[in-house]
Amino acid sequence: MQPIIIVRLRDKAEQAVHHIVGKSGHHLGNMRMQPSPNNQIEMLRQMQTIRRFEERASDDFHAGDIYGVVHCYIGEEAVAVGVCSALERDDRITSTHRGHGHCIAKGADLNRMMAELYGRETGYCKGKGGSMHIADFSIGMLGANGIVAGGIPIVTGAGLAAQLDGNGGVAVSFFGDGASNAGPFHESINIAAKWKLPMLYICENNLHSANTPASKTLALEDVAARAAGYGIPGVIVDGNDVMAVHDAATIAVARARAGEGPTLIECKTYRQSGHTERLEAYEHRTSEEIDLWKKKDPITQFANNLIQREGQLSEADWKQMDDEILQAIQASVDFAKASPFPKPESALDDIFAQ
């Protein structure tokens, strides 16, 4: 079984059509399943919110107001937004150490997120988690995770719960190319495939495992090709094209809700920032490579599409949206700074549920 590639093209009416082709180029069919214009604008807003949130988090980290480490998702926003826009609030996800984007795309509160990064009592984890450990169980966000591949089995358990609930819920595992080389990837997908769990496995192939090129660690170029080993669909999608990601996720969600089991979707994307916002010992990527991918920036592409090709958004609207987002980010920082630090003795709280 070869991976399926979804290519986003235009038909004569300038409408988006996704041509589904086999890896060999064999044409398998077309589909049209666009979100409404308003939903597309909302998707752009979410992507830009993630971008602005992280730019601010990076600045405030360097200013010393945010501690520890911050891993930015800049350049990969189309994946989280494309997938989460195909989900319902009750569907569950787990994220990675690079998790701000998944939180925001799933609907997390910016104030409580920023307060957590600031180590404040009002943060999502009362200051116990920080950037790598934000969760919001009320919106099905079962947690970012500091261990590569650590969240894959956990969210597969959420998929088991969804299957037992029998309400048509799905669970989504976000992970990177690095995690696809780790044991939990294999163990979890094998179980999900055998039990037909309602799962999406979303590989964000950003071409780098921390500071090592994925080309040096992946035995095959395409992670999606591994799906054949589990007898499930493996899909490759342009991870910088939010509509393509959305459509691939929509197909996989429908399949999962219908009881047909998991899908592995590999989103080819790029981490424009470094592995962390700390000063890394070296940058192995060339500036040419980074510049090339910045030209394929998912937000710029999507905004331009909406402005130039769809006529859904004016330049002025886009500018106003960005201003509103920047205000919301500033408000989250103001909220964080106005929030108290946790009481030292609260370090002993919440070791066990009472």
Add this chain to the structure above:
Amino acid sequence: MRQISYAQAGSEALVEELRRDPKTLVLSTDAAPALVEEFGDQRIRATPIAEGAVTGMAIGAAGSGYRPIVNWRIVTFSFVAMDQIVNQASKIHYMFGGQAKFPLVFRATVGGGGKLAAQHSQSPYSMFMNLAGLKIILPSTPYDMKGLMKSAIRDDNPVISFESSRLMGFKGDVPEEEYTLPIGKADVKREGSDITIVAIAWLVHEALAAAETLAKEGVSVEVVDPRSLFPLDAETIRTSVRKTGRLLIADEAGPTAGASAEIAALTAEDADTFACLKAPIKRVCALQVPVPYSPVLEDHVFPDRDKIAAGVRAVLG
């Protein structure tokens, strides 16, 4: 009163809790046919031999409203799942600010005596005691097993049920009627006045046998069974030591950074208890080696009633 085995007591607790709460489910590399027949293959799942994924899945299912019981079978196999135990299960409630509950039970046998060699004869509970966020039970009798297992399944936190492989066939009184035992409460298995023996699991019975022998020599031994290693009931142990003035700790694990070391420290660092000590604390533990196969070697490595009795005589001088 009727008598059932330690293994039957664990099974009975499990079945009763599966009947009581439809959110409970069992994940195990082998599914008992009787459980599958009564509860169906959706709640009683035979999993691949993939303890890491299965342990993580239990965490995710617990965070999604279920109460999974994972049978690692032998503690040996829990080590395959260490990321999920250490980095995830023990920290997930705390790390996320207490926003979700993770009601989980992990079952695993511990101990030696089966001539199974190093990998399958381990008692590494102190490794897990060191992780804040896991409760640990280690019963010594069928009665304690049933009562503690039911509490473990009803607990809203991850609980590891370590179960002594040597005691599986051991029979004892278990009432027909419903009961539970609190996790974190030690039990005085025999009262005495000259020395306290804190013994764990199988060694409770070896300590009781040693106490019989010593009684004939005029020595009155008190035997305390912690039953739970986390939380550890330091107060019951300290109260006993304040009465007897002497402490011997018997553990099937090696002494290094073990439960025995923790019990010794909790006793000695309490000023009132320390003031009552008439002799240094003594530990009778396994030798600090991987457990060897040959019966002659294995017997040499583990403590038993004779080594406990000899230890008591040494403490009494």
